[in-house]
Amino acid sequence: MSTRQELYDRIRETSRDEVILEEMIRLGFWPRNDEAPGDPADEIRRRGELERKFRQLTIENNQLQNTNAIKAAARKRRMAESRQKRKETKERRLQERKERAAAWQQRKQSEIVYLGQNVSGGLKHSQSDHEKLARLTLPVLHVANDLASAMEITVPELRFLAFNRRTSVTTHYQRFAIPKKTGGLRHISAPMPRLKRAQQWVLWNVLEKVELHQAAHGFRRGRSIVTNARPHVGADVVINVDLEDFFPTITYRRIKGVFRNFGYSEQISTILALLCSEPEIDEVELDDRTYFVARSERFLPQGAPSSPAITNLICRGLDARLNRTADQLGFTYTRYADDITFSGSGDALDNVGRVIRRIKHAVEEEGFRLNAAKTRIQRNSRRQEVTGLVVNEQVNVPRAALRRFRATLFQIERDGPAGKRWGHSPDVMASIEGFANFVAMVDAEKGTQLQQQVRAIIEQHGRGQVRQLQRQRWQPKPKMTPIDEQSESAATDEPSKKKKPWWKFW
Numbered sequence: 001m002s003t004r005q006e007l008y009d010r011i012r013e014t015s016r017d018e019v020i021l022e023e024m025i026r027l028g029f030w031p032r033n034d035e036a037p038g039d040p041a042d043e044i045r046r047r048g049e050l051e052r053k054f055r056q057l058t059i060e061n062n063q064l065q066n067t068n069a070i071k072a073a074a075r076k077r078r079m080a081e082s083r084q085k086r087k088e089t090k091e092r093r094l095q096e097r098k099e100r101a102a103a104w105q106q107r108k109q110s111e112i113v114y115l116g117q118n119v120s121g122g123l124k125h126s127q128s129d130h131e132k133l134a135r136l137t138l139p140v141l142h143v144a145n146d147l148a149s150a151m152e153i154t155v156p157e158l159r160f161l162a163f164n165r166r167t168s169v170t171t172h173y174q175r176f177a178i179p180k181k182t183g184g185l186r187h188i189s190a191p192m193p194r195l196k197r198a199q200q201w202v203l204w205n206v207l208e209k210v211e212l213h214q215a216a217h218g219f220r221r222g223r224s225i226v227t228n229a230r231p232h233v234g235a236d237v238v239i240n241v242d243l244e245d246f247f248p249t250i251t252y253r254r255i256k257g258v259f260r261n262f263g264y265s266e267q268i269s270t271i272l273a274l275l276c277s278e279p280e281i282d283e284v285e286l287d288d289r290t291y292f293v294a295r296s297e298r299f300l301p302q303g304a305p306s307s308p309a310i311t312n313l314i315c316r317g318l319d320a321r322l323n324r325t326a327d328q329l330g331f332t333y334t335r336y337a338d339d340i341t342f343s344g345s346g347d348a349l350d351n352v353g354r355v356i357r358r359i360k361h362a363v364e365e366e367g368f369r370l371n372a373a374k375t376r377i378q379r380n381s382r383r384q385e386v387t388g389l390v391v392n393e394q395v396n397v398p399r400a401a402l403r404r405f406r407a408t409l410f411q412i413e414r415d416g417p418a419g420k421r422w423g424h425s426p427d428v429m430a431s432i433e434g435f436a437n438f439v440a441m442v443d444a445e446k447g448t449q450l451q452q453q454v455r456a457i458i459e460q461h462g463r464g465q466v467r468q469l470q471r472q473r474w475q476p477k478p479k480m481t482p483i484d485e486q487s488e489s490a491a492t493d494e495p496s497k498k499k500k501p502w503w504k505f506w
Contacts, residue, residue, distance in 0.1 A: 018048040110155055112144040112267070115274060116164030119252070122266030132263030137209055141268045151201050161195050162274040164298070171292045173278060173301065179424045181388075189278060189301035198275050199306040206272070207309035210262065213319035218337035219308030226442055228336040229386040229395045235332070235343035237352060238384040238391065241359055242374035246338035247307060249368055250314055252277045252298035258313050274298070276306045311337065318366040325358045336387050343386075352377060389442060397442050405435055409453055417461050429463050 010019050021044050024030035107113075114120045126143045133140050141147050148158045161172065172195040177185040191199060212220065217228035232238055243249070256273035264272070278301045279294035300307045319335060322342075326333035330348035334341050340363075342355055356375070363370050378384040380392060390396045408422050409432065422431040436454045440447020 013052075015044075015048040015051055017044045021045075108156060108159075110145045112155060112159050112162075112271065115159065115162055115270065117166065119164045119270060119274060122270050125266035126268075128265040128268060129263030136262060138262055139205055142265055143267055144271060147268055147271060150205070151198055153198070157194070158198075158271065161198055162271050164274060166294050168292050169289065171281065173281075173303075175281065186302070188303040190303045191301070191305075195275070196305060199304050202272060202275060203306045203309055206259075206262070207306060207313065210313060212312050213316050213323065215319045215323050215334050216312045216315065216336075217334055218339075219312060224441065225336060225387040225389060226395055228334050228339075228341070229389040229391050231332050231334055232341060232343035232384070232386050233391045233394055234345075234380075235384070235391070236345040236380050237343065237349055238378040238386060239331075239342040239352065239356065239359075240374070240376040240378070240386065241340040241342075241356075241363075242371040243338035243340065243363065244369040244371035246311065246368070247300045247302040250300040250311060254314055254367065255300060255310055258310060276304065276310060277301065308337065315366075318362060318368070321362040321366070322359065325355060325362065329355050329358075331355055334386075339387055341386050343391075395442060397439050397446075402439070402446070405432070405439075405450070408432065409450075409457065412457055412461070417457075429458055429461070433458065 007019065021030065113123055115123065128140060128142050130140055139150055141150065144155055144158060148155045151158065172192050173189040174192070175187065175189050177187050180186050190196075208221075217223040217225070252273055255277050256269050259269035259272045260266070277298040279298045280296040282293045282295050284291045284293050300310060315335065319333075322335070322340065323333050325331075326342060326344075329344070329351040330346070331342045331344040331351070340359065342359070344351070344355075360370055383390055383398070384392050385398070388398075390398055405422070408420060408428075412420050412428070412432070417428050420428045422428055422435060425431045432454050436447060436450040438447075439450050
């Protein structure tokens with residue numbers, strides 16, 4: 001038996017007629033459908049169903065009529081979805097950046113993909129010519145990691161040493177000038193220890209293993225100015241030619257070409273050429289900070305251990321051409337760095353003008369320039385010199401220099417080293433020792449006597465103040481007591497003179 005509330009709920013859900021009909025059927029006052037076909041009960045049920053649909057449609061219509069509410073709900077839903085999507089995108093991109101940064105850091109530990117403007121184009125080419133390197137007995141290197149491992153340094157350190165910076169707060173060189181024998185100044189770029197070790201590795205493991213032309217005597221083991229001068233002894237005419245701005249003429253591109261010619265990849269050749277070159281630098285003070293600004297393209301630095309060997313390799317073509325010229329015209333040819341010497345006798349005297357013209361043509365075609373002011377033609381009727389040595393009858397030190405040197409030794413023996421000088425060095429004792437050794441290299445008999453005389457002077461007067469200062473610089477500093485520390489700190493509070501640069505000692 002249904003309660004009153006249940007009847008009300010049933011009427012609300014369907015209709016009053018349907019409820020009455022269902023109750024009459026349930027109580028047996030009205031037959032079921034299958035017992036009384038065509039009975040109006042179907043109409044009642046159909047009408048109730050239609051009324052339910054009508055109410056539902058009415059509710060939906062009322063909702064559709066409230067467009068502002070619909071739009072607001074849709075906008076709210078879209079904004080929530082958009083915020084969630086932006087959050088997910090931000091998190092995804094942040095994660096991707098972290099992954100890329102980690103991958104880049106990992107890649108930088110084993111690869112070099114950029115070394116500065118205008119020099120990084122070939123770094124992607126990393127295939128060296130294995131067969132050519134094997135023929136030259138050179139180490140097979142394809143990529144930066146191979147070179148760093150061979151040098152026993154890390155790839156980041158190799159990148160730091162080779163990077164081409166137009167402006168930097170650090171420098172890999174100490175730059176200074178020394179006086180030339182013929183006047184003027186020679187600008188020297190001495191590499192810092194880490195770069196120097198890298199350049200020495202290149203010299204010992206690559207440059208020195210490649211065969212040079214026999215006419216080259218400079219900066220080679222077993223060769224010297226003596227071996228360079230000896231082939232010209234007793235000639236009727238000696239022609240001396242000097243190459244102008246020899247080291248600056250050898251640019252970065254030419255240095256890179258040397259390593260490419262060996263068979264090394266673009267990547268290895270680029271790195272090696274950067275290690276062995278540098279631009280002219282201006283030091284600029286700005287906001288109490290020093291900046292090193294490049295003002296030229298990179299070239300071969302005079303003072304790097306690798307530079308002389310590179311000059312000999314680049315001059316192999318020039319040596320071959322000049323040697324052919326000498327053979328054709330009856331001359332003998334040698335070269336010591338940028339000093340070119342031709343000598344000849346007999347019929348060769350008729351070809352002096354022709355050989356000078358051919359020298360000039362070959363030198364210019366090989367990318368160098370002649371220094372016209374230093375071109376000399378020396379006949380055997382006067383003193384003939386080759387790289388500072390006399391070659392008229394035998395290789396010898398000039399007599400005038402020997403006389404001056406002996407006079408200097410006599411004055412030091414008589415009056416002591418105070419106020420005496422030999423050469424450009426302020427350390428007269430080191431200078432006379434070096435010159436005595438030089439004479440011994442040229443003429444053993446004369447040199448041995450001078451060496452004994454110099455040793456006696458050094459035993460009597462010591463090696464000199466400058467040499468002692470140099471030794472003290474490398475001695476470990478003794479530990480100080482608290483009293484010494486107080487004294488030193490008090491002394492540093494007082495104004496003191498600026499420390500003298502280390503290169504000024506020479």
